[in-house]
Amino acid sequence: MQLYFNPKSRAAVAKWMLDECGATYEIVPIDLEKREHKTEAFLKINPAGKLPALVDGEARLFENAAIGLYLAEKFLQAGLAPATGSPERGRFLSLMVYSTSQLEPSMGDHLMKLETPAQRGWTDFETVKDVVETELGNGPYLFGEQFTLADIMIGAMFMWQRHWGIPSGRPKLEAYMDRLAARTAAMKF
Ligand SMILES: N[C@@H](CCC(=O)N[C@@H](CS)C(=O)NCC(=O)O)C(=O)O
Numbered sequence: 001m002q003l004y005f006n007p008k009s010r011a012a013v014a015k016w017m018l019d020e021c022g023a024t025y026e027i028v029p030i031d032l033e034k035r036e037h038k039t040e041a042f043l044k045i046n047p048a049g050k051l052p053a054l055v056d057g058e059a060r061l062f063e064n065a066a067i068g069l070y071l072a073e074k075f076l077q078a079g080l081a082p083a084t085g086s087p088e089r090g091r092f093l094s095l096m097v098y099s100t101s102q103l104e105p106s107m108g109d110h111l112m113k114l115e116t117p118a119q120r121g122w123t124d125f126e127t128v129k130d131v132v133e134t135e136l137g138n139g140p141y142l143f144g145e146q147f148t149l150a151d152i153m154i155g156a157m158f159m160w161q162r163h164w165g166i167p168s169g170r171p172k173l174e175a176y177m178d179r180l181a182a183r184t185a186a187m188k189f
Contacts, residue, residue, distance in 0.1 A: 001025040004045065004053040006032050011052035012187045013064050013156045017149050018054075019185035021075035025054075065100040068149040069093075080149045088143055092150055095135060095142060099153035103128050107157055111166075132158075133172050140179055147183070155180040156187055163189045 003018060005011040005027045018025050030036045030051055038049045046053040046062035054061040056074075061067050072081035082088035102122040109116045110125035122128075132154055141147045142154065158168055159177050168174055180186060 001054060001056045002028050004028045004030050004037075004042065004051055004055075006030050006051055007188075008032075009051040010064055012189075013152060014052035014054060014067050016152050016156065016185060016187040017064075017068050017071050017080075020080055020147075020149070020152065020183075021071050021078045023071070023075060063100065065096050065153060068096055068153055072149050080147070082143060082146070082148065091135075092143070092148060095150040096153055098131070099150065099157065103132070103154060103157050107161065111161075129168065129170055129173060133170060136172065136176060139176060151180060152187075159187060 001018070001023060003011065003014055003025050005015060006029065009030075009032065011030075015027075030042070032051075036042060037046075037051055042053070043049055045055060045060050048062060050062070052062070052064060052067065054067050054070075056070075059070075061070055082092045105120075106116060106122045106125045106128045108114075109120075109122075116122065116124040123131075135142055137144075141151050143150070155177060158173055159181065161168065162174075162177055168177075
């Protein structure tokens with residue numbers, strides 16, 4: 001597998017997922033300033049011209065959530081997702097999609113100080129935090145003792161924000177981030 005990567009991009013999230021899976025892969029460095037992510041060759045892998053992208057033989061993947069769902073299946077033995085057919089599987093799929101369809105744009109609105117009108121496909125960021133806290137329950141992870149790729153997809157977004165010096169304002173989320181950051185394979189800044 002080849003991970004198209006820049007450490008200052010969301011490709012760090014894909015790298016974390018690969019590392020938790022114990023995957024063997026090659027890093028293909030992409031210089032964003034040189035716009036290597038907009039070259040004809042890269043656009044054949046990800047037509048959106050964004051990082052990350054992952055190539056696995058004939059398969060090409062873009063979007064972190066898709067990469068995570070693919071890796072959860074490919075590295076079943078890593079146990080980074082509730083089993084297919086188990087009652088928790090639906091919640092896992094929902095949280096993987098939620099991370100990118102609601103949490104990510106809502107955090108973007110918040111960082112850019114934009115309103116989130118009700119007509120958008122996502123909620124305001126305080127509601128997102130309520131949702132994540134509810135789903136986390138008593139933890140330590142979203143699926144109790146089982147760490148999953150949904151913890152990376154959801155936790156990494158809050159960890160970026162913390163890295164930029166913006167506290168979540170939620171002690172429960174801060175403690176969750178501490179637990180995630182303490183993992184050996186955790187995303188490095
Ligand atoms: N939802 C996408 C977001 C991808 C994305 O926005 N990547 C940024 C880096 S953090 C990028 O490549 N930006 C460069 C550009 O758009 O020119 C994912 O999760 O993969």
